[in-house]
Amino acid sequence: MATTRTLKQPFSLKRYGIVVAFLGLCALVSLICQIRVMQGVWPVNVFLTVNNLMLILHQISVNGILAVGMTFVVISAGIDLSVGSVLAFAGMMAASFATRSTGVTPWSGVYFVAIPVLAALATGALCGAANGFIVSRFRIQPFIATLGMLLAARGMTMAVTGGNPISALSPEFRWFGTGRLFDVIPIPVVILAIVFVLAWVLLNKTVFGRYVYAVGGNEKSARTSGINTTSVLMWVYIVAGFLSGVAGIILTAKTGSAQTAAGTAYELDAIAAVVIGGASLSGGVGRLSGTFFGALIIGVMNNGLDILGVESFYQLIIKGALIVLAVIFDSRRQA
Amino acid sequence: MKTLIAAALATTSTLAVTAATAQEDPVRIAVLMYGNKAEFVQLMERYASEHPAVESGDVILTMYDGRYDASVQNDQGQMAINTMQDAIIINPMDFEANIDVVTMANDAGIPVIVTNARLNTTDMTSEVVSDDVQGGYLEAKDVLEKLGCEGNVVIIEGPKGGSGEIQRGQGNEQAIAECPEGAVTVLERKTANWSRAEALDLMQNWLSKHPGEIDGVIGQNDEMALGAIEAIKAAGLDVNDFAIAGIDGVTDALRAVKAGEMTSILQDARGQMQGSIDVALRAVKGDAYEPQSAIWEQYADDLSWDDGQNPRYDIPWTIVTTDNVDELLKDRK
CATH class of the missing domain: 3.40.50.2300 (Response regulator)
Known part of the structure; x- marks a missing residue:
């Protein structure tokens, strides 16, 4: 307990730095919006409406959930490049059990809604287990192991239907993407909140969570001190895969179609959220609250730049600059 | 071992001879697709396999997946030429970068037909596209x-x-x-x-x-x-x-x-793909060739075959409304 506490950073500038950065970004976007209002271009500040803020949460739900899994992986000193592909594969498997179109796969049809959900979660967890097995048993670098899964899962996504999308999904399944709790809060936001709370408990209040930090901080000494590092790493990748399955359900239900190209390059946004949130790619450092704000910052940026009518290329430049700045800030502070 | 190989060779050559006497050698066409993740590409591939000449075995198609990378597609064009294909149909990834495939095919004396997307050149045998x-x-x-x-x-x-x-x-x-x-x-x-x-x-x-x-x-x-x-x-x-x-x-x-x-x-995937195969076959087989796809009949008013020699075929668009959608949906699985 005492050793792991030193690995975490109990009270630091970074903890607030990310919140300051987030508030600063929000202030900047709403300031520009306010200027437009004063110029008479817009009747109201469209950025600062409840609907728009709910929308931002809705839009970060998929990336936020992937980023939670990525946080576990990054703290364990690993990386998971396969989350986007696994998302697509899990979404395709789910859709095959929730579609009114027959014959896209030999088994396709509308099953009780728990079946497609379980199919996606199992697919995600199995892909994660494969990653974890290769990383922990064969001591293959996570970058390589999950690069393999990035390709393999994308291939399997296409193989399931011979490259076709699956649409005409049942309303019960689509509820996970389009439904609302009390007619207000979108279901993806509810799931995002549940995932964050459960993951926070797992990472901060359980022995497993402390082991993840320990393995990421120094695997050798963790092993010497009696931690089963193989098993810890295995479970870290299962968590990431499982959450890719959750994200796959949401994205598929939101768009109403499982597409073979779904989730392409989503791993990069997930890694970006984690890194902006202050986790270190060398392992042992990171917190879920940081990841949450990291995902929010990306979400506010995408939403704000759309609202301000900024061309998409500048969006990429700004996102790129932000990631690098976050890491520079982080390394200078640690030095 | 040697005898085995010799025996195998003898058998295959006899088979080849028998096939040749029964009918002409099948025409081999390489189809270079820019990728295969989009439904439209899947449709094109399906319609390609449904062309009458493909169904009858007169044409053997080899499909290539360009993986959304223009340079991969150029390599596949080279591979098609190296494997002695009779014609190339390309659905290009990039307007400029894939002109190489046309150049290579021309150097090798193989007809090359561009379909679906455009290439910034006029050196291809023909284009079968929609405007x-x-x-x-x-x-x-x-x-x-x-x-x-x-x-x-x-x-x-x-x-x-x-x-x-x-x-x-x-x-x-x-x-x-x-x-x-x-x-x-x-x-x-x-x-x-x-x-x-x-x-x-x-x-x-x-x-x-x-x-x-x-x-x-x-x-x-x-x-x-x-x-x-x-x-x-x-x-x-x-x-x-x-x-x-x-x-x-x-x-x-x-x-x-x-x-x-x-x-x-x-955008008529069938028109573009089957039209391309007919134009390719005309280029390989010469002026005795008659187009076999039903699309020439279907678009008789807007699209003429012109002996398969046009530099560009514009496959017409169809505006889909509630009036004609049922007919079109029937064709999809």
């Missing part, structure tokens, strides 16, 4: 007619700088310019990279920015128009209050047309 400017014009025209040439529209664009975005965008502009000046306002235009998920987020943001102001959505492909429809539904608005159109005629779009939610401009 994207026309497609962009038709979809925007449909939206503007529904709005009576008055109101606010948004345009969801294809990947910036691609020939699809540029040409469909020109068509969009043409249709807008036909309305009285200032009657139609383009509130927003931005790319969603042909993706439904990206268009969903983009349209949500626009609806948030312009509450109650957007009247029409011009999606430069169907997937993005479908993303906009999902965004409208997610915002609790009525899709029928919007005029929405997309291009391509993918199955989901046809279903949305049937539900009265949008108009789709069908």
